[in-house]
Amino acid sequence: MRVTPYHVEVVILALLVQGSSAGLYANISPLNHTCALQSPVLSCTDLANESKSDSCCTETFGGLVLATQLWQTYTGHESAKQVNPKDTWTIHGLWPDFCNGSYTQYCDLSRQYDPLPSPNTTTGTPSGTPVRPWTGTNIGEFLKPFGKLDLLAFMNKYWIAQNQPNSDFWGHEFSKHATCFSSFDVECYGPQYVQHQEVVDFFETVISYYQILPTWGWLRAKDIAPSNETAYSLTSIQAALTEGFGKRPYILCSGPAFNTTAAGKGSKDQGKVVLSEVWYYHHVFGRVQRGQGLRVDADIAGGALTNCATTPGALWYYERSKGSEV
Numbered sequence: 546m547r548v549t550p551y552h553v554e555v556v557i558l559a560l561l562v563q564g565s566s567a568g569l570y571a572n573i574s575p576l577n578h579t580c581a582l583q584s585p586v587l588s589c590t591d592l593a594n595e596s597k598s599d600s601c602c603t604e605t606f607g608g609l610v611l612a613t614q615l616w617q618t619y620t621g622h623e624s625a626k627q628v629n630p631k632d633t634w635t636i637h638g639l640w641p642d643f644c645n646g647s648y649t650q651y652c653d654l655s656r657q658y659d660p661l662p663s664p665n666t667t668t669g670t671p672s673g674t675p676v677r678p679w680t681g682t683n684i685g686e687f688l689k690p691f692g693k694l695d696l697l698a699f700m701n702k703y704w705i706a707q708n709q710p711n712s713d714f715w716g717h718e719f720s721k722h723a724t725c726f727s728s729f730d731v732e733c734y735g736p737q738y739v740q741h742q743e744v745v746d747f748f749e750t751v752i753s754y755y756q757i758l759p760t761w762g763w764l765r766a767k768d769i770a771p772s773n774e775t776a777y778s779l780t781s782i783q784a785a786l787t788e789g790f791g792k793r794p795y796i797l798c799s800g801p802a803f804n805t806t807a808a809g810k811g812s813k814d815q816g817k818v819v820l821s822e823v824w825y826y827h828h829v830f831g832r833v834q835r836g837q838g839l840r841v842d843a844d845i846a847g848g849a850l851t852n853c854a855t856t857p858g859a860l861w862y863y864e865r866s867k868g869s870e871v
């Protein structure tokens with residue numbers, strides 16, 4: 546049989562489609578994912594299983610959803626006008642943990658847009674599949690054909706990277722984490738799926754969680770404000786955030802261990818002393834995109850609630866550097 550250019554094109558297209566649908570589950574049809582027709586199933590329950598629910602409409606893969614925020618005092622790119630927004634924490638991401646609290650990453654290498662993959666293999670060990678650095682257009686550009694310039698502006702204001710351009714950080718968050726949500730698989734978007742549609746959708750979903758988690762305000766309401774003079778106690782930070790969120794979040798510190806600082810000399814407290822992140826845990830009703838999280842304690846699947854120093858008055862909630870905040 547003569548192979549016409551048309552046939553060649555069809556074969557190539559078929560290969561491309563196959564290559565691009567390396568989603569979490571094999572052989573999902575792009576049809577019939579009108580999630581409005583079914584009542585939303587809560588993730589991490591018996592029904593939230595791909596054998597019982599549509600994985601596009603129920604989060605069957607990463608059902609323990611972490612909305613994560615950062616407190617950073619500088620960006621390293623201030624000269625490029627990459628600065629922190631005043632009086633608010635910034636976005637880190639939205640992460641799909643397994644219901645048992647463990648997690649995986651870079652779940653679909655056909656949607657790898659991270660210029661600096663970390664880890665650089667899917668498992669973080671040399672035996673994992675290598676995650677090749679993305680060298681194409683930065684992920685922020687993906688929003689432009691959709692006309693989502695306001696979304697891009699919002700992200701440049703509230704989703705701030707440190708020591709790398711914002712868009713590189715967004716590419717990292719998308720490819721490392723969003724590809725591990727069943728409901729962001731491309732099949733879920735139907736036969737008319739437009740490339741990068743789910744990227745836009747993911748960013749909007751991240752923001753919808755961020756906007757109802759006012760970390761800065763919850764702390765401020767209890768007189769906990771950034772200060773380079775006064776240190777705070779973990780218990781008061783935990784109490785303020787737990788009152789605001791309704792459940793206990795994970796509080797992450799960076800910097801030195803307390804007992805390696807002058808203030809902690811002789812102490813056994815090895816917790817870190819610089820308040821840096823808060824992770825808010827949820828189970829979710831229906832597809833993650835709906836934004837309906839059921840707030841849960843950060844230790845719901847076991848594990849710790851913090852890595853910060855527990856000694857009273859050991860924690861620093863630093864003021865942003867001059868010129869790093871507008």
Ligand SMILES: *[C@@H]1O[C@H](CO)[C@@H](O)[C@H](O)[C@H]1NC(C)=O
Nearest residue numbers: 572573574575576577578579
């Ligand atoms: C989609 O739904 C229609 C109407 O219920 C049904 O006939 C069809 O078999 C379904 N297709 C798939 C792939 O689920």
Ligand SMILES: *[C@@H]1O[C@H](CO)[C@@H](O)[C@H](O)[C@H]1NC(C)=O
Nearest residue numbers: 593594595596597605606644
């Ligand atoms: C879903 O159900 C199957 C079959 O019962 C089981 O093997 C699998 O572990 C379940 N998946 C999850 C995420 O619980």
Ligand SMILES: *[C@@H]1O[C@H](CO)[C@@H](O)[C@H](O)[C@H]1NC(C)=O
Nearest residue numbers: 606642643644645646647648
């Ligand atoms: C946690 O759940 C995932 C997904 O079901 C599974 O692959 C993994 O082995 C589980 N880990 C532990 C420690 O049970």
Ligand SMILES: *[C@@H]1O[C@H](CO)[C@@H](O)[C@H](O)[C@H]1NC(C)=O
Nearest residue numbers: 664665666671674675676677
């Ligand atoms: C990952 O990084 C390590 C340490 O820099 C390096 O030795 C290794 O070759 C890298 N692996 C891949 C797949 O790039």
Ligand SMILES: *[C@@H]1O[C@H](CO)[C@@H](O)[C@H](O)[C@H]1NC(C)=O
Nearest residue numbers: 804805810811812813814815
């Ligand atoms: C810090 O505390 C740990 C655990 O108690 C101890 O092993 C370590 O030696 C201490 N470090 C310093 C510098 O005191």
Ligand SMILES: *[C@@H]1O[C@H](CO)[C@@H](O)[C@H](O)[C@H]1NC(C)=O
Nearest residue numbers: 618619773863864865866867
């Ligand atoms: C506060 O302290 C932090 C940490 O040392 C520093 O990065 C920041 O620039 C300081 N902010 C001001 C306004 O002095």
